[in-house]
Amino acid sequence: MTSQRLLNLYTWAFLAFMFAPLLLMIVASVNDTSPPSVTEWHGVTGKWYAFAWMPDEALRADAVLRTIDRDRFFGCFGNSLKVASGVVPLALLLGLAGAVMLTRWQSRANGLLWWVLLSPMLAPGIVLGLSALVFWGRIGVDAGLFTIIAAQLTFVAGYPMLILMARLQRQPVELEEAAMDLGASPLRIFLRITLPFLAPALVSAGVIAFLASMENYNTTMFAKGGACTFATEIGAMARNPNGHPPVINAVGTVIILLTFAAALGHTLLRRRERA
Amino acid sequence: MREADQPKLTLTNFDVLVAATRIPLSAEAKAAESREIGKRIYGLLGLRYEQSGEVYERLGLTNLARTLLFAVMTTALALAICYPIAYKVALATPAHRVVWLMLGLIIPYAIAELMRIYAWTTIIDNRGVLNSLLIWTGILTEPIQFARMPGTVFVVIAYTYVLFMVFPMLNVMSTLDRNQIEAARDLGASPWRVHRRVVIPHAKPGIAVGCIATFMLAAGAFSVPRIISRGLQAEWFSQTIYNKFFESETSNVGAAYSFAYTLVCFLIVGLFMWIMQTRLKDFARVQ
Amino acid sequence: MHGNDVTLEGVSITYPNGFTAVHETHLTIPAGEFFSILGPSGCGKTTILRTVSGFVEPSRGRVLIGGADQAGKSPNQRPTALIFQNLALFPLMSVRDNVAFGLEARGVSRRARNAKAEELLNLVALGDQASKMPGELSGGQRQRVAIARALAVEPSVLLLDEPLSALDLKLRKHMRTELRAIQKKTGVTFIYITHDQSEALTMSDRIAVMNAGRIEQVGSADEVYSNPATAFAASFVGEVNRFAGRITALDGDMAEVETPLGRMRCRNPRGMKPGEAALLFVRPENVGFASASGMAYGNQLDARLERRDLEGAFISFQMRTEAAGQPVAMHLTNTGTAPALMPDGAARIGFACESALVLPEGPLARTGREELGAA
Numbered sequence: 001m002t003s004q005r006l007l008n009l010y011t012w013a014f015l016a017f018m019f020a021p022l023l024l025m026i027v028a029s030v031n032d033t034s035p036p037s038v039t040e041w042h043g044v045t046g047k048w049y050a051f052a053w054m055p056d057e058a059l060r061a062d063a064v065l066r067t068i069d070r071d072r073f074f075g076c077f078g079n080s081l082k083v084a085s086g087v088v089p090l091a092l093l094l095g096l097a098g099a100v101m102l103t104r105w106q107s108r109a110n111g112l113l114w115w116v117l118l119s120p121m122l123a124p125g126i127v128l129g130l131s132a133l134v135f136w137g138r139i140g141v142d143a144g145l146f147t148i149i150a151a152q153l154t155f156v157a158g159y160p161m162l163i164l165m166a167r168l169q170r171q172p173v174e175l176e177e178a179a180m181d182l183g184a185s186p187l188r189i190f191l192r193i194t195l196p197f198l199a200p201a202l203v204s205a206g207v208i209a210f211l212a213s214m215e216n217y218n219t220t221m222f223a224k225g226g227a228c229t230f231a232t233e234i235g236a237m238a239r240n241p242n243g244h245p246p247v248i249n250a251v252g253t254v255i256i257l258l259t260f261a262a263a264l265g266h267t268l269l270r271r272r273e274r275a
Numbered sequence: 276m277r278e279a280d281q282p283k284l285t286l287t288n289f290d291v292l293v294a295a296t297r298i299p300l301s302a303e304a305k306a307a308e309s310r311e312i313g314k315r316i317y318g319l320l321g322l323r324y325e326q327s328g329e330v331y332e333r334l335g336l337t338n339l340a341r342t343l344l345f346a347v348m349t350t351a352l353a354l355a356i357c358y359p360i361a362y363k364v365a366l367a368t369p370a371h372r373v374v375w376l377m378l379g380l381i382i383p384y385a386i387a388e389l390m391r392i393y394a395w396t397t398i399i400d401n402r403g404v405l406n407s408l409l410i411w412t413g414i415l416t417e418p419i420q421f422a423r424m425p426g427t428v429f430v431v432i433a434y435t436y437v438l439f440m441v442f443p444m445l446n447v448m449s450t451l452d453r454n455q456i457e458a459a460r461d462l463g464a465s466p467w468r469v470h471r472r473v474v475i476p477h478a479k480p481g482i483a484v485g486c487i488a489t490f491m492l493a494a495g496a497f498s499v500p501r502i503i504s505r506g507l508q509a510e511w512f513s514q515t516i517y518n519k520f521f522e523s524e525t526s527n528v529g530a531a532y533s534f535a536y537t538l539v540c541f542l543i544v545g546l547f548m549w550i551m552q553t554r555l556k557d558f559a560r561v562q
Numbered sequence: 563m564h565g566n567d568v569t570l571e572g573v574s575i576t577y578p579n580g581f582t583a584v585h586e587t588h589l590t591i592p593a594g595e596f597f598s599i600l601g602p603s604g605c606g607k608t609t610i611l612r613t614v615s616g617f618v619e620p621s622r623g624r625v626l627i628g629g630a631d632q633a634g635k636s637p638n639q640r641p642t643a644l645i646f647q648n649l650a651l652f653p654l655m656s657v658r659d660n661v662a663f664g665l666e667a668r669g670v671s672r673r674a675r676n677a678k679a680e681e682l683l684n685l686v687a688l689g690d691q692a693s694k695m696p697g698e699l700s701g702g703q704r705q706r707v708a709i710a711r712a713l714a715v716e717p718s719v720l721l722l723d724e725p726l727s728a729l730d731l732k733l734r735k736h737m738r739t740e741l742r743a744i745q746k747k748t749g750v751t752f753i754y755i756t757h758d759q760s761e762a763l764t765m766s767d768r769i770a771v772m773n774a775g776r777i778e779q780v781g782s783a784d785e786v787y788s789n790p791a792t793a794f795a796a797s798f799v800g801e802v803n804r805f806a807g808r809i810t811a812l813d814g815d816m817a818e819v820e821t822p823l824g825r826m827r828c829r830n831p832r833g834m835k836p837g838e839a840a841l842l843f844v845r846p847e848n849v850g851f852a853s854a855s856g857m858a859y860g861n862q863l864d865a866r867l868e869r870r871d872l873e874g875a876f877i878s879f880q881m882r883t884e885a886a887g888q889p890v891a892m893h894l895t896n897t898g899t900a901p902a903l904m905p906d907g908a909a910r911i912g913f914a915c916e917s918a919l920v921l922p923e924g925p926l927a928r929t930g931r932e933e934l935g936a937a
Binding site for chain 3: 172174175177178179180181182183184185188192193196197
């Protein structure tokens with residue numbers, strides 16, 4: 001039983017390792033000092049959150065917040081949403097096509113196809129961004145939101161593909177054969193049998209693609225040209241020689257709480273479904 | 276189109292990567308450096324040599340080798356950290372409690388990468404948690420500049436990408452019938468033997484995929500060194516590519532760096548897959 | 563609904579890797595027949611079914627349904643419906659939608675196809691289960707939904723791929739009767755694939771015995787059981803005692819065979835010649851105690867009791883003979899007339915010459931075209 005105890009202890013230590021930095025981030029987000037700190041306590045403040053909605057005069061009055069271009073900050077956030085709204089549907093479409101092809105279309109070229117479709121997921125993220133930039137530059141497309149979408153798509157499409165493929169492999173081929181035998185056309189089989197079966201997987205693939213697109217930094221940095229996304233804008237704040245403003249901690253806290261609520265809600269929902 | 280406008284194929288852009296640079300060193304510094312193990316290894320690899328009294332180093336290649344070494348070490352560390360966790364969640368927890376443990380893994384996994392990195396700045400700052408703690412306990416009198424230590428980038432990369440190792444392993448492990456473990460125990464196998472003969476062989480595809488994912492993420496890491504080190508220490512190779520591409524006179528050199536890097540990474544992954552007998556199809560199976 | 567006849571004209575199927583799953587086969591199944599293909603797994607019976615339904619194109623030969631060549635027609639264009647081994651009910655559709663799916667694909671209005679589904683569900687006694695999902699039904703009910711779904715498209719040929727194999731014995735026996743009844747009621751041609759001989763024997767009008775890609779015999783249940791055409795058919799269908807030997811003499815339709823148990827006399831349906839290696843077959847129920855019955859069996863031998871098992875309606879005796887490694891199985895009706903034999907007790911046993919037959923080893927030798935399927 002001692003080895004079991006040891007394993008439990010280790011698991012708690014691991015979870016502490018995972019969550020401690022996040023907790024510190026939350027604590028620092030209400031500390032009235034910049035750069036964010038938890039060791040020097042200057043009193044509780046909500047201004048790092050209020051940054052999002054406080055009037056311009058109040059903004060200009062604060063020595064730290066004054067240095068951040070709020071309009072640009074939210075402009076970049078909008079860009080991220082634009083990019084994601086392009087990446088997610090395209091990634092689902094490409095992923096679906098790839099998944100159907102690799103699971104239902106057996107051919108000798110299959111091995112090669114695997115490599116072609118999966119290699120972007122295996123390449124360093126920076127290389128994908130750079131390749132998209134060079135490729136579209138050659139064609140005459142200037143770097144910007146479009147090249148970001150193109151670059152992110154190369155690897156984001158892999159997630160839906162893998163998720164949908166796993167699901168497709170669990171669906172017996174006989175279902176599609178039975179539908180065909182009963183006189184259904186390939187399109188009807190896809191719409192009536194395959195797609196409903198894939199629906200839950202499509203939803204989770206969409207969520208994962210959205211998160212991957214929103215948080216991506218490594219690839220986007222190379223493909224963005226003059227444009228910005230939320231991730232690159234937040235990343236750029238690290239270059240501040242005085243340390244980053246606690247606004248980032250506030251944003252991080254919001255993300256953490258949203259993620260927490262979503263994951264908890266999802267888990268509870270699934271438990272109720274099963275009960 | 277005229278002849279001159281045709282792009283010519285050339286390998287000269289790759290020369291920059293392998294080129295050696297003279298390192299101006301005083302005699303004492305030279306003697307001191309030649310005793311360092313790292314520099315000696317560079318010497319053995321041909322990345323550093325002496326010619327007519329001057330020290331030369333192939334800076335591009337040493338940087339490449341250093342980054343890859345760190346990436347491999349990160350992968351090994353992540354594997355060591357994750358194996359017990361994956362085992363715990365997949366095979367050593369009653370089913371009704373797995374949900375909550377999974378939640379504990381999914382939440383940090385789903386939080387944006389950058390946020391997980393920024394969360395560390397509060398810890399490693401000169402006036403951060405770690406330094407305050409060390410000074411308060413009296414171990415230190417002066418704060419350590421963690422941002423200048425390569426080890427810090429290493430740890431934060433491990434933290435950032437460790438969960439990419441957990442999930443593939445966990446997903447494969449949970450397909451193992453728990454009765455097999457009990458049967459092995461029942462037949463008198465020690466816990467160690469149960470892992471070596473039952474759990475690890477079953478989890479192999481997951482281990483392989485987790486290692487490949489973690490290695491590629493660590494090798495391609497750009498955000499961590501950029502945010503954590505803030506230019507206070509040697510570049511990660513991904514930063515070198517960025518600088519060569521955007522800040523040198525010809526971006527083609529950056530492209531050559533990037534291509535060479537991809538090739539080397541693919542070679543390492545290919546070799547690893549061959550050793551582990553992994554096929555690409557395993558990537559779909561571990562989802 | 564009406565049935566159609568099915569003809570395989572010299573059909574053979576060879577896979578790209580060079581494996582021949584089905585050798586040249588000629589077969590005619592008349593309209594409205596319940597036809598079974600019986601054989602061990604891997605013998606090619608499922609391949610034949612998939613060829614008729616259109617999932618596999620024959621490498622050579624033609625498939626005709628109702629006289630119409632089916633070449634180039636995909637499964638959704640053929641007048642066949644297939645019932646899969648795992649049933650392949652659509653898990654996300656209600657029972658009603660499952661049954662109506664074929665009509666939906668044909669563009670039939672919702673009202674009309676629901677009415678038809680209702681009618682068919684009543685036929686299989688599931689009229690009150692229409693709104694349930696397939697997952698909520700029992701094994702036998704799911705089975706019947708699959709039948710109703712296949713019948714909804716009014717196929718003239720229904721193909722069944724071991725559809726009862728997932729059910730327990732009792733339900734399986736019940737479903738045999740139901741299947742037979744549905745077939746009679748609808749008049750649709752049934753082609754039924756199975757490896758279970760009792761399924762084939764009880765349900766079928768005719769049976770094809772298949773082995774290693776070849777049909778070895780086609781005939782009624784009685785024919786296949788009493789007059790197997792090949793050594794495989796004799797061994798695969800029912801229990802049988804088998805003695806290897808050599809033909810020594812002929813006497814009209816009968817032959818004399820030298821076996822390790824002595825010289826035996828038996829039927830010679832294949833007209834084997836003296837000197838040929840032969841296998842002598844006799845069913846356990848045709849072997850009896852020579853002393854008890856008071857009958858003078860044409861073939862007799864000495865044996866000792868090895869084991870006696872009471873099976874209920876009959877008693878199974880395992881007899882040891884003088885020839886090593888050649889036991890003889892006997893089944894005697896449990897009417898109380900069997901002699902009380904002690905373990906290892908000696909007895910004289912025998913069987914009538916007409917109840918035994920000799921066949922050559924190996925499959926049926928083929929000489930060119932052979933119409934096995936002629937009704």
